[in-house]
Structure formats: C-alpha cells, structure tokens
Amino acid sequence: MSAQHIDLTLFNQLPTKLQEIDFLIVGTAAPFIWLKLLQNLWQLGYPNILLYHRAPGPEQGLFYTSSNFPNLKLTSSNVTHFLRSRLHWFDNLLGWEVRVALYNNPPRTLVYPTEQLYDGYALMLLRQFLSYRNATFRPVLTPDYKVYAANDCLRFLDTSQADICGDLLAYSSNYSFTASYSYLYGNILIPNGQPRSKNSYIIAPLQLQTWLLILAYIGIICSFASFVSWWQTGRLAYGKLLLDIISSLLSASFNLSQLSGRLHCILFSTIFLTGFIFSNYYLALLKTVLSTGLYEPQINSFEQLVKQNISFVVGDYDKTVLKTYDFPDILWNITRVVPYDFILEHRRVFDINYAYLAHSDRLALFKFQQQYMIKPRMRPLPIDLMHSLPGFPMRREFLLKQKLSETLLNCFGSGLMQKLADDTNMQTIHIGYLPLIPSEPYEARPLKLDYFAVPLITLILGLAIGSVCLIAELVWHFIQQVKWKRG
Structure with a gap:
C-alpha cells in the first residue's frame, strides 16, 4: 500500500507492549513521504520500523529505516543492518530533553530543588540512565512535591506536561510502564505494643x-x-x-x-x-x-487491629491502589483518607495513634530509622496486604521504555538496586527528612505522683x-x- 494510506490511529489503539516488536511496512511512496511516516510512528512510540519500497515490475525493491535518534533520517538498509542498528538508536541522544515529574517519596525519590538535590534510589537510577545516553534531565515539580503527589505526577503524563515519573509506582493498565524486576510487598505499619501504666504492674x-x-x-x-x-x-x-x-x-x-x-x-x-x-x-x-x-499484647491479625480501633491513614492515591489489589473489607471501617502532609507529619515521628501503609523498601527505611531504639516503636503487621512489581510510569509515546526496562533488569540482577536503596536510607536521615529515633535516655528525674x-x-x-x-x-x-x- 501507499504510505499515505496507512491509518496512524490504528497504532494508537494497539497495546503498549507492541511498541517493542518490529514492524515491516510494504508499499510505494516518495522518500520524503516515507520519512514523514517514520517520524510520525516514532512520535507515537514505535521506533522499530523497517520499510520496504516495492519496485514496479520484476525489479527488487529497497529497504529503508531510520538513522539514530533524535536526528531522524531515511537511510538505506537491509534486514541484517536493521536488526543491528536498532540496538544503538538511543546510544547518544545529543542532549534530548526528558521531562521528569518529581515529588518526595523516600527512599525512592528525594527532591530538594533549592539544594539541587534529586536523589533516591529510583530517581538516581533514572538520572544516571539519562546521563549515560547523553540526554538532558529536566525536573518538573508537582504542586505538592514536598510530601507525596503520585496522582499529580500521573496527571502530568495525561496532559503531556511530563514524559516520565521519577518514582516507581504500582502497575496500572491506564498508563505505560517499564518492566519491573524488583518485588515489593505492601504492609501496615502498626504500633509495636504500647507500654502499660505502672499502676497495673502489681497484678500483671x-x-x-x-x-x-x-x-x-x-x-x-x-x-x-x-x-x-x-x-x-x-x-x-x-x-x-x-x-x-x-x-x-x-x-x-x-x-x-x-x-x-x-x-x-x-x-x-x-x-x-x-x-x-x-x-x-x-x-x-x-x-x-x-x-x-510491660507492654500491651502485640497485634498479629486484621481482627486485632480493628479491635484496637487504631485509624489506618492513607492518601487518595493509596486508596486507589488498595482497591485495585483487593484490600480486605474488614479494614475499611478503620481506614481514613487524609492529606499526605498529615501522614508525613505523624509518620515521621511514629505517632502510635495511627497505622500507616508502607511497602517493603519503605519498611527497610523505617527499620533503619529505629535502629537505636531498644524496642522499636512501630513494626509491620505480619500479614502482607498486596504484592506488586513496580515500574516507572510514562507517556505512551516515550521512546526509552525498552532501554530503561533493560537497565532495571541489569541493576536488579547485579544488586545495584539494593545498594542504592541502602545509600538512600542513610541520606534520608542525614538531610533531616526523617529523624533517627533513639530510646529514652536513662537519667535522674524528680519523682512524680x-x-x-x-x-x-x-x-x-x-x-x-x-x-x-x-x-x-x-x-x-x-x-x-x-x-x-x-x-
């Protein structure tokens, strides 16, 4: 068929998984029309295109493909050349700008624009990936970047204000996600047994x-x-x-x-x-x-948590994720949707009047935060809420999805992901985002009633x-x- 007759809306309707496969388009068209078709398909997120210009009569046709991104040019090719060159299209992006939507979510992201600090194990990995390919990292701050703004980040993708989120989020079919190889489980951070009043010791x-x-x-x-x-x-x-x-x-x-x-x-x-x-x-x-x-009995089940009547505080995005992963019905009665700044204010000092949602990477951070306590103030409930393989959400048309997925696989397989997470835990405490919580000091105090x-x-x-x-x-x-x- 002619290149002018290809319906590009068909590509918009295809699943994002198909962006990774190879397409062979056969037809007849002038070179500038083939180039325009290539450019349109790349803009839609389909870079692996091999064109075959069918010659009239018995003559053999010609193969065309693109040169390296972002300088797209129509170049002669063949199948062998195409399979080799497609591996290197994104090796040098010549300063191509990538807009990254950002907010604070330790240990995955640490965002302090006044200090030019953009760290966290997920964001650090993304920045190094872009730097290695000579792309320009452009931070795009969400309105509530100081606390947590996953919904704002996803909205920026919908409105094309950003190309990719700098955070790892739970997979959703509404967005394009990188493949993920890190396994995270969600849990509830609960009080670790309340100290009893000394008046009750006589019968305890x-x-x-x-x-x-x-x-x-x-x-x-x-x-x-x-x-x-x-x-x-x-x-x-x-x-x-x-x-x-x-x-x-x-x-x-x-x-x-x-x-x-x-x-x-x-x-x-x-x-x-x-x-x-x-x-x-x-x-x-x-x-x-x-x-x-002497401490109160520990909570080891959903029923005990409900019986203690401890409010389980979550944000609006957390509630959406919990609904997706079949949140236990018994816990909805104690679940409260509150602003993220409220959660941050109480969770950073481990207010034992509330229970908090935390994934395994954040649980490691909270354990690090309580390392100097004889008895940690909070602990995870020994029942997992959900399990997920998180990835970077991005615009459907983002071209670096496949390469970034390969990088995630290499970092996870080599142990680099865990090393970055450990470094972020220390940095989160060092910059004061979360304080280390020591045990109460032993010192002489006046006698009370x-x-x-x-x-x-x-x-x-x-x-x-x-x-x-x-x-x-x-x-x-x-x-x-x-x-x-x-x-």
Missing part, C-alpha cells in the same frame, strides 16, 4: 485465671478454718483467719492459736507452704516485669480488706449479743 505477673484460683483458694481455706474454729471454740473468727491467710501469701507472719489439735498442724502447714510458694513465685515474676517493662501509685493502691487494698474483716467481726459479735439477750 499472673493471668486472670491464676488470680481467680487464688481467690478460690482463700475462700475455701478460710471457710474451712472458720468451720474448724467454730467447731472447737464456738467462734467463726472468719476475719482473723482471712487476714492470716492473706498474710501468708504476702510472706508475713501469722498464727492459728484459735485452732488446736492435729487440724492446727495440718492447716498451718497447708497455709504456710502455699503462701511460701506463691509469694516467691509472684515476686520473681514481678521482678522480671519491672526489669524489662505515679511513683507512689502502686504503694498507695496496695495500702488502700489492705485497709479495705481489714475494714471488711472488722465489719464482719462486728456484725458477727452483734448477732451473738442479740442471741445472748434473747436466750
């Missing part, structure tokens, strides 16, 4: 079932000893016996002088041994708790038990007096 060493068993022991032994006392002396002495049994559990002295006979020895031995075992066991556990600190809370609780509890025993004894004495007067 033993579980609720153990405390209930101790109360049952006290009730049974006290009731039996009171029965023996009533049987031998005619007095229950319930209050005194209750205090004696509790004293044994507190390693305090006690006596059962109101009991006599073999039952005295049996009960004394039983209460003594039980109190000795319990008091030493309790003190050992309490000392362990006081020396290591909560220091006396546990002794005060113990004192009040003892007085309450003593008061109950006294009231019980008075009531019992009053009942006996009434019976004596009536008798």
